[in-house]
Amino acid sequence: SQTIHQWPATLVQPVGSPLSLECTVEGTSNPNLYWYRQAAGRGLQLLFYSVGIGQISSEVPQNLSASRPQDRQFILSSKKLLLSDSGYYLCAWSVGAGEGETQYFGPGTRLLVL
């Protein structure tokens, strides 16, 4: 069966510090991968998605970036965190053409920028 891992589970970082969040998927090949952010009391905002190694699409302009160095690894990064980057970061995967199939979420990382 497929599983998705995210780490760390929680993170407290000062403004201006760098960020690296990792997501890995097991039990499937060539998944579509997604990064979402959920601010407190808000809906999910799609940040990035990837349909293959090295293929990243950005949905919103921001100071975050994403990379997919391996088939089942997706990394979210920032060079300098802002206060507004605080939130619940969720990684998700799906299989298919990347057009409307079910997505499955990892446990998420709660980031607090102080």
Add this chain to the structure above:
Amino acid sequence: RKEVEQDPGPFNVPEGATVAFNCTYSNSASQSFFWYRQDCRKEPKLLMSVYSSGNEDGRFTAQLNRASQYISLLIRDSKLSDSATYLCVVDTGRRALTFGSGTRLQVQP
């Protein structure tokens, strides 16, 4: 107009009650529809997909109305464990899904 709109609630209902949520979407070309459940401080989990003919899974029934561009979720015989936020999810023609902000349900003893 938002791509996916939901009443945020909260819906406070007693145990055993029947409760229904609606969700409207703006893209008439959308083909895939889902309901996800999100517990407090947890990741969203798929509750059910929504098919054109409607579908039922135990106490949960989902319906799709393409003409009026809305989907609905009906929960019968509510349990305390049904308390959660229910997210309406629609594909919007891009390579991703769009999530509504969610409807919060609180089932009370």
